[in-house]
Amino acid sequence: MIRKAEKSDYEEMDFVFRESAKALCIRNYEKSKVLDWVGKPWAERFVESANKGNDQFVKISNGKVVAFAELNTEKFMLNSIFVLSNYAGKGIGQELLEFLISKAKEAGIQYLKLDASLNAVNFYLRNGFKKCGVSKFTTQNGVVLDSVQMKCVFGT
Ligand SMILES: CC(C)(COP(=O)(O)OP(=O)(O)OC[C@H]1O[C@@H](n2cnc3c(N)ncnc32)[C@H](O)[C@@H]1OP(=O)(O)O)[C@@H](O)C(=O)NCCC(=O)NCCS
Secondary structure (H helix, E strand, O other): OEEEOOHHHHHHHHHHHHHHHHHHHOOOOOHHHHHHHHOOOOOOHHHHHHHOOOEEEEEEEOOEEEEEEEEEOOOOEEEEEEEOHHHOOOOHHHHHHHHHHHHHHHOOOOEEEEEEEHHHHHHHHHOOOEEEEEEEEEOOOOOEEEEEEEEEEOOO
8 A cells, every 4th residue: 555654654654765776776886875865764864855845655564664766746746665675676766656656647747857876776667767967966964966867758
């Protein structure tokens, strides 16, 4: 089940973010950079993110948060999808992506942009996004990550 995130989900989402980044992003970045990025447990990151206008959604499996995603319809931006590493490769990322695209369409948006971490580029390419540039993405806690700018224009 995918549903809107609640404040009571933030600790679990923080765990998912930190575990997923450490397990799955480490293949494409220096370990020290990923460790700086994930930092210490900090559930308030999601309060900050919600205050910036991001809509947050969680995927629940067996009663726990196994993945989450954030969307900013005002900025036409897909901000994040993170899946617990044990649940990766099972289509959950794709399910969340399709969910976000349906939310974006509901909001009257015709396209979404994102800054993909290097490990996620193939995932987005397989799911209809195209590369449109490269960027140095600054994370919430100020770490600069090489990333790929991508865009998906929705069909009718
Ligand atoms: C990118 C991500 C969201 C994709 O979600 P997912 O549920 O794993 O998506 P899929 O099931 O479609 O599988 C995606 C990839 O996992 C690989 N995979 C297969 N089995 C796997 C396993 N047991 N463990 C990890 N990855 C596996 C697949 O080969 C596929 O690789 P590719 O996309 O490079 O071709 C997820 O891997 C993730 O959370 N990564 C870390 C955070 C991140 O980078 N998020 C994107 C930030 S913009």
